Each structure stands twice: as C-alpha cells, then as structure tokens.
Amino acid sequence: QSALTQPASVSGSPGQSITISCTGTSSDVGGYNYVSWYQQHPGKAPKLMIYDVSNRPSGVSNRFSGSKSGNTASLTISGLQAEDEADYYCSSYTSSSTPYVFGTGTKVTVL
C-alpha cells in the first residue's frame, strides 16, 4: 500500500486561505469516507484536525475544513495564522492488506 500523495509544500500569507490536496485511489480515499487530517509542529506529536472527511474534533478551530471529491481529499485552512505553520498529513482507511495509510505530508509555510 503506497502512501497517499500530497504536495510537498504549500504557502500563504496571513489571512489568506490555502488548500492541501490528498490523492489516493478507489481503494482508499475514493472508496471510504474515513479520511482524516493531522497537524504536526516540529518536535511535537501529531494532532487530529479533521475526521470522517469533514468533521472537526472538539477544540479545533473552524478555520479548518475538509472535503472530498472522487479519489482526492482536501484540507482548507482559512484566515491563515502564524501558528498554522506546521506539517499536515492526511490519512485514510484502505481495503488493502495494510488497513490504514498516511499521506506523504505537506509543509505549510506562513509567509
């Protein structure tokens, strides 16, 4: 099972909106609504930001939103803030012999 494909980096200015894509196949992202997104600051453990494609856990800012179309999921961060600078990973359940896969990761830079 290969990792889901994400852009290596995305950047934006404070206040702007950015979108991170996560491309898989019909065996993972496209086949199930079990997509999640994690934020990881340097030297820290990941934090769950989105689950079930578009649901936010309690305490996560509503500036973070998720969606999916076909085999591609997306994370949008609106009103970009300096604290949003981090690595972001998508993940999905898969029907392969490895039942769960992460994306390759995207470094978000706030200009």
Next chain:
Amino acid sequence: EVQLVESGGVVVQPGGSLRLSCAASGFTFDDYAMHWVRQAPGKGLEWVSLISWDGGSTYYADSVKGRFTISRDNSKNSLYLQMNSLRAEDTALYYCAKDITGIPTYYFDYWGQGTLVTVSS
C-alpha cells in the same frame, strides 16, 4: 488529563529484538482501541499496528507483519509492541496513539511523545 508515555527505545543491532511499552493514564484504558504509529527521522508518519479494546483483534502494516506483535494488559493500563528481526528501515520514533473509540476507527485523538528506536550495527 490523558497521558501516554512510551518507553523501551534503544539502539539495537539488525536482526535484534526489542519491546516497547506505553503507559496510559487519565482515561478508561480498556474502553479504547490502541495503535502504534512510527516516524522515521525527517520522514512522514507510518501506521504500524492496532489492537482492539479487549486485545481480541490485532492488525499490522505489511512492512512489519510477521515480525512485530502488539499486545495490551488492561490490568496495568499498558500497551506493548514486541519487535523482532529488526531492520535498518525500522529506525523511527514510535508513537503510542489512542483511538477515539473501542472499535478501531483509525482516528487518534491522543498521542504520546514517542520513543526512539535505532537499528544499527
């Protein structure tokens, strides 16, 4: 406060064995499925293994299947990962992660800080 504290990471030779532990507190441990996730230095996240709340179901990534064994002791609020036949590519920071339910959802709402395993001669 939920806490997950991993231990057991060391430098080990290729072909060697190691047992990681994760001590859980701040929640009812036997209500939740638990996972191990690893991250090689400077690399992305890789899911490794999961165990259901009662230990009755376990699953593994193909990359570790047949070499790693996940287990739990609910009486001790502890999660374990027995790692055998270690390879250089197993070098990583190993995180213990709590699922959001007892039935695995693969959504991790709490993570430990990780324990570093280095496989090198």
